Amino acid sequence: MIDFHCHLDLYPNARRLVNQVAAKNRFTLVVTTSPRAWQATSRVFAGHSNIKVALGLHPEIVAQKEAERGLLMSCVSEAEFIGEVGLDGSVQHRHTRALQESILKAVLAECERCGGRILSVHSRNAAGPVLDCIEQYCRVSIPVLHWFSGTLEETRRAVAMGCWFSVGPAMLRGAKGRRILEELPKEKVLPETDGPFARNGSSPFMPWEAMTIVRDVAIAWNMTHASVNEQLDQNLMRLLNTLI
Numbered sequence: 001m002i003d004f005h006c007h008l009d010l011y012p013n014a015r016r017l018v019n020q021v022a023a024k025n026r027f028t029l030v031v032t033t034s035p036r037a038w039q040a041t042s043r044v045f046a047g048h049s050n051i052k053v054a055l056g057l058h059p060e061i062v063a064q065k066e067a068e069r070g071l072l073m074s075c076v077s078e079a080e081f082i083g084e085v086g087l088d089g090s091v092q093h094r095h096t097r098a099l100q101e102s103i104l105k106a107v108l109a110e111c112e113r114c115g116g117r118i119l120s121v122h123s124r125n126a127a128g129p130v131l132d133c134i135e136q137y138c139r140v141s142i143p144v145l146h147w148f149s150g151t152l153e154e155t156r157r158a159v160a161m162g163c164w165f166s167v168g169p170a171m172l173r174g175a176k177g178r179r180i181l182e183e184l185p186k187e188k189v190l191p192e193t194d195g196p197f198a199r200n201g202s203s204p205f206m207p208w209e210a211m212t213i214v215r216d217v218a219i220a221w222n223m224t225h226a227s228v229n230e231q232l233d234q235n236l237m238r239l240l241n242t243l244i
């Protein structure tokens, strides 16, 4: 099992859950919403080599967390993974777009300065501007577009730029997400849940449920479940070996 984007620190019973996740999942990327949360979560989740905690500043809360901007920049050099970062163009977050963009560009520039990082990137209602930033800054870094929901044209642009994608069961619930999946190169896709925000009815998706995408992926790519599983495992290994 792989979950390349979850907010494990935000589940109600996170401390207990982490042992279960470490046992069940081959690899879990825990994204954080602020650099202080990254520091605290890294301490709490230390000791599990298959759980990595990514340094983030979520675009939806840049205004509240602006004071942590300096901390974010100074932590990039010691962080193995970056996320959740990105832009959100939804109506309720549009007023902070200038700040979001300034922070994203600064993070991307710092990642390059540090030799490149793997990033989990948010792009809701802002696919075009996120791709512009990636195009402008990312040379060695590897952006993984989480729950991508752009147009087909934007999807093709992201693919042409060499972006990776993390895809979850919530994204594949709709026809649009499944259509996007058909456009994605098999070797650039990883499973995610985005739990506990992404929910399965009344309960959040659990980090070991990201692999429930296999059924839809097998249909979209006309592959067997076993070969999809193998492909996703290989993708993870290739990505993790890229920056070593």
Ligand code: MN
Pocket: 005, 007, 031, 084, 194, 197
């Ligand atoms: Mn998220």
